Amino acid sequence: MPDSFDSRVVPEALLELVRACQAESDAHLGGGAALSGVHLHHRLTRDLDLFAHDREAHRALVRRVPELARSVGIDLAVVCDGGDFVRFRLQDGFELDVVYDAVPDLEAPDRIDGVVVESEPASRSTLHGSIEIVVGSARRAGFPSWHGTPPAGAGSSTMNCTRRLSARFASVSSGASGQASP
Secondary structure (H helix, E strand, O other), rough: OOOOOOOOOOOOOHHHHHHHHHHHHEEEHHHHOOOOOOHOOOOOOOOOEEOOOOOHHHHHHHHHHHHHHHHHHOEEEEEEEOOOEEEEEEEHOOOEEEEEEEOOOOOOOOOEEEEEEEOHHHHHHHHHHHHHHHHHHHHHHOOOOOOOOOOOOHHHHHHHHHHHHHHHHHHHOOOOOOOOOO
């Protein structure tokens, strides 16, 4: 299990907001910020996803987020409140989604740098869904297959990224640990 959160993925100021939210509610960081910031280190993200498994605690946290953000020096605005899903727009283009999730976690979340983070098995599940999205996007962009040759004019960085994700996907699926190489 990693012992630190990659601050390139989520800046320390936003981790402070997550810690403040978690001090108020039993919520954990999931989605791309957890997957990349702790487990894979494969990309940057502009949104944070906090999941709560108790509806009343979720709504109480939603009411407290503006005050908690101010307490750590972050400006925010509510963009969408759909009841179980609330999106806040934070400074510097980041977003915070506070989500009620009725489905229990696969296993207890991890604690990394004082942040309660979705466990690696749950992140693996997220990875499988992410790979399907990447594959679909690659096909729409003209890639003949996941391991195919890029169309004329596609940069080598696209294929390097594809190869790294493919290699990381294989190691995660087989249970191997480690990080994707840059």
